[in-house]
Amino acid sequence: MIHHHPGDELLLAYAAGTADEAVSLIVATHMSYCAVCRERTAKLESLGGALLQDLPPAELEAGALDNVLARLDAVKPFERPRRAASRDGTPAVLRAYIGGDLSTVRWRSMGPRLSYAPLFKRGKVSARLLRGVPGADSGVHHHCGTEFTVVLQGGYTDPTGNYGPGDLQVMEDGMSHNVVADPGEDCVNLAVTTGRLKFDSLLQKIAAPLFGF
Amino acid sequence: MVLRLPMSAKPEVQEMNALLGRVAMERDRTAFAALFSHFAPRVKAYLLRQGAPAAVAEDLAQEALLSLWRKAHLFDPAKASVATWLFTIARNLRIDAIRREKRPELDPEDFMPETGPSADQSMVIADDESRLRLALKELPADQVQVVQLSFFADKPHSQIATELGIPLGTVKSRLRLAMSRLKRALGEME
Numbered sequence A: 001m002i003h004h005h006p007g008d009e010l011l012l013a014y015a016a017g018t019a020d021e022a023v024s025l026i027v028a029t030h031m032s033y034c035a036v037c038r039e040r041t042a043k044l045e046s047l048g049g050a051l052l053q054d055l056p057p058a059e060l061e062a063g064a065l066d067n068v069l070a071r072l073d074a075v076k077p078f079e080r081p082r083r084a085a086s087r088d089g090t091p092a093v094l095r096a097y098i099g100g101d102l103s104t105v106r107w108r109s110m111g112p113r114l115s116y117a118p119l120f121k122r123g124k125v126s127a128r129l130l131r132g133v134p135g136a137d138s139g140v141h142h143h144c145g146t147e148f149t150v151v152l153q154g155g156y157t158d159p160t161g162n163y164g165p166g167d168l169q170v171m172e173d174g175m176s177h178n179v180v181a182d183p184g185e186d187c188v189n190l191a192v193t194t195g196r197l198k199f200d201s202l203l204q205k206i207a208a209p210l211f212g213f
Numbered sequence B: 001m002v003l004r005l006p007m008s009a010k011p012e013v014q015e016m017n018a019l020l021g022r023v024a025m026e027r028d029r030t031a032f033a034a035l036f037s038h039f040a041p042r043v044k045a046y047l048l049r050q051g052a053p054a055a056v057a058e059d060l061a062q063e064a065l066l067s068l069w070r071k072a073h074l075f076d077p078a079k080a081s082v083a084t085w086l087f088t089i090a091r092n093l094r095i096d097a098i099r100r101e102k103r104p105e106l107d108p109e110d111f112m113p114e115t116g117p118s119a120d121q122s123m124v125i126a127d128d129e130s131r132l133r134l135a136l137k138e139l140p141a142d143q144v145q146v147v148q149l150s151f152f153a154d155k156p157h158s159q160i161a162t163e164l165g166i167p168l169g170t171v172k173s174r175l176r177l178a179m180s181r182l183k184r185a186l187g188e189m190e
């Protein structure tokens, strides 16, 4: 059961295609778990279709139609790429970035209870996987820029509530919280940050830059 | 809630569906040409609004319609209108060609059945475009403008606010008002 969904603005940016790749990955991963947001997105895409229909047409170059007609015979019908099935329920959209299932991720340690795996970085925006053993505590940290999180496995609790598989959390610039992994299985999250995190504890202040946070 | 559609909007959607059906089943070039003439200039207009240079917008508009030819067999009229489907194709081409990024998504341009909404909801979705066009006509012009810019101008809301010379809060409240009225037009439960 999903309790935390993206807001309209975020979903609109995804449907319109104005959200960047990392933020789109967050939304698409959430939608892998959430039929409600798949339907909301379909409606927003219909809005895109309605707006497209109502746009004043632009003038095409002379011969545009003939040019395309001449190419029709040369192109092959599109075939949907086959995606290998996941063995552990890892969303397909995420498998493309991991290069396999969650169970194949090579984790890098950030101490005894936390580990991470970078996925990609574009400018200031980073996408990574985070993993905490039950009870692991992130420590209080402040967000410079926005952080988007989707839970993939297990769950965590912060002062705003409890987050389980598929739940999406947005931490805006300037907000701070500390996150504790729930009991049970390890908590694994997809996290996208558009800026750095600042930690309160001295140890983490020293450690965070080493891990690229 | 039952919303009566204007006589003009729904048949247009059905006409486009029928043309695409002929492209898919019979590889009908006349039907393709009709779709091209209707949609390629609109797709080009969309790409120009996204800030694409004219030559790029022209190329991508032609590419988008070529994609329609290649993917016609994947189109499902129960899941989206032709305009909506083409919007998603053009959007993804733009991200790929202009932003040079991938677009992570569940269902590329073709609404894969295993991730699509359940069958009883999809009939509603097929009518969404007509309902939304009608609802857009009823919205105040300043709200339509913000919806269009949110969709078609690849700019953050803060920049849209600056360009319109209005506070950021006004952009957001106009968008919120517009979205809630559009949702109501779709009969969505809040």
Ligand SMILES: [Zn+2]
Binding pocket: A002, A004, A005, A006, A030, A034, A036, A037, A038
């Ligand atoms: Zn959701």
